[in-house]
Amino acid sequence: MDVIIVGAGGHARVILDILLAMKNINNINILGFIDDNKEGEILGYKILGKLDDIKALKEIYPNLKAVPAIGDNKIRKNIVQKLDSFGVELFTAVHPSAVIGGNVKIGEGTVVMPMAVINNSAKIGRAAIINSSAVVEHDNVIGDFAHISPGAHLAGTVRVGDFTHVGTGANVIPGVKIGKNVTIGAGATVIKDIEDNAVAVGVPAKVIKFKEDLE
Numbered sequence: 001m002d003v004i005i006v007g008a009g010g011h012a013r014v015i016l017d018i019l020l021a022m023k024n025i026n027n028i029n030i031l032g033f034i035d036d037n038k039e040g041e042i043l044g045y046k047i048l049g050k051l052d053d054i055k056a057l058k059e060i061y062p063n064l065k066a067v068p069a070i071g072d073n074k075i076r077k078n079i080v081q082k083l084d085s086f087g088v089e090l091f092t093a094v095h096p097s098a099v100i101g102g103n104v105k106i107g108e109g110t111v112v113m114p115m116a117v118i119n120n121s122a123k124i125g126r127a128a129i130i131n132s133s134a135v136v137e138h139d140n141v142i143g144d145f146a147h148i149s150p151g152a153h154l155a156g157t158v159r160v161g162d163f164t165h166v167g168t169g170a171n172v173i174p175g176v177k178i179g180k181n182v183t184i185g186a187g188a189t190v191i192k193d194i195e196d197n198a199v200a201v202g203v204p205a206k207v208i209k210f211k212e213d214l215e
């Protein structure tokens with residue numbers, strides 16, 4: 001299977017590591033990176049061109065798949081829209097050290113980083129990021145384009161809306177609903193539901209401001 005990494009920053013390099021780790025198990029041919037602003041080579045893999053060049057690549061490699069590899073949730077969504085318009089399928093990258101429970105559903109284009117745990121019956125949306133050592137407990141529902149940062153711990157039956165970013169090392173108690181386009185600060189402990197577009201920080205987490213609605 002021919003795979004490109006869309007993005008060429010630090011997050012994209014971690015995804016390269018995941019694909020290299022998966023390569024031994026799956027039949028993956030890593031073609032290289034795509035980036036609108038960078039040229040050259042990264043760790044021996046070429047930057048093949050810009051986003052629009054993917055159309056031509058799709059002609060050469062009809063079964064081409066792409067991993068969206070940009071950390072910003074909104075930019076990642078724009079990239080996925082472009083890939084959809086080119087008819088390029090998304091590739092789901094799961095590091096072999098991640099622990100994935102039974103009946104877990106992981107949306108296409110999502111990346112699951114090293115040592116992450118996703119437990120029984122959790123559902124992860126499309127093009128989300130479950131970062132290194134994050135714990136997503138049983139029955140969680142994580143939205144499309146969401147990002148659960150390194151070392152964040154979501155207890156059972158937590159819901160996280162589309163585009164929401166849970167900061168590094170944050171904790172969320174069972175059953176809490178975090179809305180869409182929310183930012184949870186690094187190290188926060190969320191003990192109550194959080195409304196859409198909020199930024200919440202601290203222990204216990206309190207809303208300090210609201211961001212613009214995405215609509």
Ligand SMILES: CC(=O)SCCNC(=O)CCNC(=O)[C@H](O)C(C)(C)COP(=O)(O)OP(=O)(O)OC[C@H]1O[C@@H](n2cnc3c(N)ncnc32)[C@H](O)[C@@H]1OP(=O)(O)O
Nearest residue numbers: 131149150166167168183184185186187188199201202208
């Ligand atoms: C592999 C990777 O790198 S994945 C990326 C992981 N990234 C993260 O985890 C980033 C998480 N981001 C944060 O925690 C940020 O501080 C944010 C988004 C919560 C806030 O950022 P900004 O909107 O720029 O807010 P700003 O820095 O102006 O802070 C506003 C107030 O909140 C406080 N604050 C900000 N972050 C936190 C936090 N995590 N915990 C407690 N208080 C905080 C600030 O001290 C400030 O307080 P003050 O008004 O009393 O001075």
